[in-house]
Amino acid sequence: MDAPDGWSFEDGGKALTRSLKxxxxxxxxxxxxxxxxxxxxxxxxxxxxxxxxxxxxRLTSHDxxxxxxxxxxxxxxxxxxxxG
Amino acid sequence: MDAPDGWSFEDGGKALTRSLKxxxxxxxxxxxxxxxxxxxxxxxxxxxxxxxxxxxxRLTSHDxxxxxxxxxxxxxxxxxxxxG
Amino acid sequence: MDAPDGWSFEDGGKALTRSLKxxxxxxxxxxxxxxxxxxxxxxxxxxxxxxxxxxxxRLTSHDxxxxxxxxxxxxxxxxxxxxG
Amino acid sequence: MDAPDGWSFEDGGKALTRSLKxxxxxxxxxxxxxxxxxxxxxxxxxxxxxxxxxxxxRLTSHDxxxxxxxxxxxxxxxxxxxxG
Numbered sequence: 001m002d003a004p005d006g007w008s009f010e011d012g013g014k015a016l017t018r019s020l021k022x023x024x025x026x027x028x029x030x031x032x033x034x035x036x037x038x039x040x041x042x043x044x045x046x047x048x049x050x051x052x053x054x055x056x057x058r059l060t061s062h063d064x065x066x067x068x069x070x071x072x073x074x075x076x077x078x079x080x081x082x083x084g
Numbered sequence: 085m086d087a088p089d090g091w092s093f094e095d096g097g098k099a100l101t102r103s104l105k106x107x108x109x110x111x112x113x114x115x116x117x118x119x120x121x122x123x124x125x126x127x128x129x130x131x132x133x134x135x136x137x138x139x140x141x142r143l144t145s146h147d148x149x150x151x152x153x154x155x156x157x158x159x160x161x162x163x164x165x166x167x168g
Numbered sequence: 169m170d171a172p173d174g175w176s177f178e179d180g181g182k183a184l185t186r187s188l189k190x191x192x193x194x195x196x197x198x199x200x201x202x203x204x205x206x207x208x209x210x211x212x213x214x215x216x217x218x219x220x221x222x223x224x225x226r227l228t229s230h231d232x233x234x235x236x237x238x239x240x241x242x243x244x245x246x247x248x249x250x251x252g
Numbered sequence: 253m254d255a256p257d258g259w260s261f262e263d264g265g266k267a268l269t270r271s272l273k274x275x276x277x278x279x280x281x282x283x284x285x286x287x288x289x290x291x292x293x294x295x296x297x298x299x300x301x302x303x304x305x306x307x308x309x310r311l312t313s314h315d316x317x318x319x320x321x322x323x324x325x326x327x328x329x330x331x332x333x334x335x336g
Binding site: 117120121122124125127 | 285288289290292293295
Binding site: 252 | 283
C-alpha cells in the first residue's frame, strides 16, 4: 500500500497523516467544512487539528486497528479538496 | 458608484446581486462558509439562496434602505473568496 | 401524505416549505451546516435562503417534479436538527 | 484568574483547555462552525482537535506566551455555544 501524495504512514503504519498550511483561517476552515461534508457522505471521519491557518489530518480505521483502503480513498478525496 | 465585477444593481439600485455556479454542493457550501466567516468579521451579512451548486447573493444595507459602501466592500470581498 | 410538523405544501403540492427564525446569524448558520452535512449523507439537497437569523427551506424532488417520500424524510431530519 | 466552567489550566498555566463530547459528528461540527464564526469576529482563534463526536479545545495567546483575558473571554463565549 503506497501513501497518497503528501501523506505519510505513522505509528508503525497504523495511521496516515498530512500537515497542511493555508493562506489564513478562512481558507483552512472552508477546506475543513468540505472535508466534513465528504466524511459524512462516506461515513468515514478523519481526526483533524486546526490552529489558525494550519490543519493536521490523521486517518485510521478504528475497527481494523490500522490503515485500510477506506483511509487511502479518504486521503485521495481530501487531496482533491485542496484549494488550487 | 460602479458595481464590482460580476455584480448588478437591482430593485432600482436598492440591492447588489450576483448569481454563482459551482462544481457541486460541496464547493458551493465551502464558499458559503467562508462568506459567513467574513460576514461575522465585518458584521455585515448578505442574503443568499442555495440550490445544490448554485448560489444567489443579494446585498443591501437595511438601515440605509439601499446599497452603501459596505455592500460594495462586501461584494469585492465575496469575489475574492471564489475558488480558482 | 401529511406535511411534517411546521412544514407546508406550496405550489399546488409541488414543494414543502418551512420558515425558521434563530437567535442570531451564528445559530442560523450552525444549523445550516448541519443541514448541509445531512444533505450530503442522504444525497438529497434542500433549497434554502438565509438573511441573518432567518432561514427559509424549500424541498422538492426535481426528478419527480414534486414532493416525494425523500422530501418528507428530509423535512423530518431537518426538524431534528433545530436547536433546543 | 479563575478558569471558566469546565476549563482547566495546562502547561503550567500557559493554556486553557476543555474536552467536549457531542451526540455525533454533525453536532460536533455544527458547534465548531459556530466557534469558527465567533473566532473570526473577535480575531482570536482556538486550537481544536476533532475525532467524530469529540472536540478538544486549547486556548492561549501566542503573542503574550500564555493565557490572557482574551482567552478567558473566548472560553466563556465557547461555553455559550454548547448545545442545550
